[in-house]
Amino acid sequence: MAQELASIATIGLGANLGDPIGQIERAVEAIDSLPLCRVRAVSGLYANPPIGPQDQPDYINAVAEVEASLVPEALLRALKGLERAAGRSFTRHWGERMLDLDILAFGDREIATAELTVPHPEIAHRHFVLAPWLEIRPDARLPDGTRLAGWLGAVRDHPLRFLRPLQWQHHPDSVRAPVGLDAAAGRSRPTRSDAPGPTPRRPS
Ligand code: ADP
Ligand code: MG
DSSP states (O other): OOOOOOEEEEEEEEEOSSSHHHHHHHHHHHHHTSTTEEEEEEOOEEEEOOSSOSSSOOEEEEEEEEEEOSOHHHHHHHHHHHHHHTTOOOOSTTOOOSOEEEEEEETTOOEEOSSOEESOTTGGGOHHHHHHHHHHOTTOBOTTOOBGGGGHHHHTTSOOEEEEOOOOOOOGGGGOOOTTHHHHTTOOSOOTTTSSSOOOOOOO
16 A cells, blocks of 8 residues: 555544444544554544434444545545444445444545545534534634534534543554654654543533
């Protein structure tokens, strides 16, 4: 897999079948162990009723920031592989799933191809994306400078419940971030959001 300069990819995670919390927590660890990817920050876990068909279980959602040194298309392929490995099969549009992994943003890239739209076009309308993203990055902006916080008011009527911090651990092998990246980021110790099992803190 060709190595690129590192970008911060923001990934939205969702699940509402099987053991949704466990699938999301394991997915964070699986993303962390993907080649050329290292998870840098993870939101808490949020529960919310489905959009789309209503005759399906509530969703669990979270957002993760990943230092990614591969092209966005390769990241999408890898994420689809993790969805399949979690047992995802196609049901119906916006239907129930074992695991959904969406690339919400990829650095300041803007992409519009048949297989990939970045930033993800639904960000502004999804409370379950905006709240966890703003939890880990309160000043989050899209590449065009739009502040995500400005959209929160319009989505607040979609119920969203903070459950608890997401529990995960760096994969032992993922300390193998591409040579020089940690040094380049000036990283000497884990930040709160980088450390597994962050201190329980309910966002306001
Ligand atoms: P949704 O997430 O909207 O419920 P799916 O997960 O079934 O839908 O994805 C459908 C297709 O959306 C995928 O095959 C993928 O190629 C495409 N897609 C386009 N943009 C993105 C993105 N930013 N992140 C993830 N998938 C995307
Ligand atoms: Mg998806």
